[in-house]
Amino acid sequence: MRLAHGAAPAVAPAVPLTDLTAMTRDVREALDLAWEEVTASSAFVGGELVERFEEQWARYCGTAHVVGVANGTDAIELALRALGIGAGDEVVVPANSFIATAEGVVAAGATPRFVDVDPGTLLATASTIRPAIGPRTAAVIVVGLYGNVPVMDDILRLARETGLAVVEDAAQAHGSAWLGRKVGSLGVAGCFSFYPGKSLGAFGDGGAVVTDDAALAKRIRSLGNHGRPAGASHVHALLGRNSRLDALQAAVLSAKLPLLDEWNRARRAAVAAYRRLCGPGVRTVRVPHGAEPAWHQHVVRVEARDLVREGLARRGIATGVHYAVPCHHQEPYRRFAPDRLPVTEAAAAEILSLPLFPHLTQRQIDHVARSLDDVVRELGRRDG
């Protein structure tokens, strides 16, 4: 667009990919109180504030037990180890995920078996998982990527038939649900990350495993506390490690949790607005029937993705790519890779994450959607 000489363009708002500051502002007072409680208690790792958050998170997810750990990757590793999964075992993981899904498997001593995803949802399905199941397969990790929810009924049925444990990587799906049940509560264990940028984020690293299995929860807690049985200080009954949630993070999470549903509603509304506003050159991911996503990312698919990103950056719009290189193409994971995972590989070149956070304004959404359509159309004209 050429502007007449002297005409100033209407100032378009700069749009960041996310905005943690506004979320912090929402809970300012609760955070001040939390900080006072932590300093007064002098229990900085574990203790009452951690127990309180664990109870709150258990209630939110609808599970009997929650074990706070140091981060989401540890949650995956410790859940697998507590299930007795390790050397010699294979764990099926989607190649279209953050690297930590596979990292947790390798940290547990097991072997990741990467599988492809559905072209519509970009999530693993029972049909992409089934061919990877062999005599050594012990578990499948399902990932609620972007906050979307895989077709859990099919996957749970397949797991029952084949005797696999279903572990959920719910690190991007705080508050998402499948037929009314919270993601994380559907398999034997649900793994969460509270990294600051997640939909429920601490002021540092944090994570949790949710489960209905009391014995499993106990083993996870022991593994993350130097192998100590509950209440023991001098006995190390398991070959453990250190992976615990600290009180400050727990207090921050307790302060933020009451706003999670409201923030998720705002994220859903923003995604709905994007879907309404974006033209046909911008494809979105499909939502399975029965899934109730609490969107963490709004991922669209466009041709010439990197040029589109540049075009948006020139208009002050930050974007992300989740993820540009599929897990099975990352150097340390190539030895676990099957020949081709065509859907994941094709998607990696097209996916683009648009700004998404609870305080995104209608004006910002309009600006992003309009700019995206403009950029996509311009690039299309250049090609055609």
Ligand SMILES: *Cc1c(COP(=O)(O)O)cnc(C)c1O
């Ligand atoms: C963030 C994330 C993790 C790992 O969480 P950390 O707390 O960073 O270790 C695992 N899986 C997925 C899908 C994630 O997005």
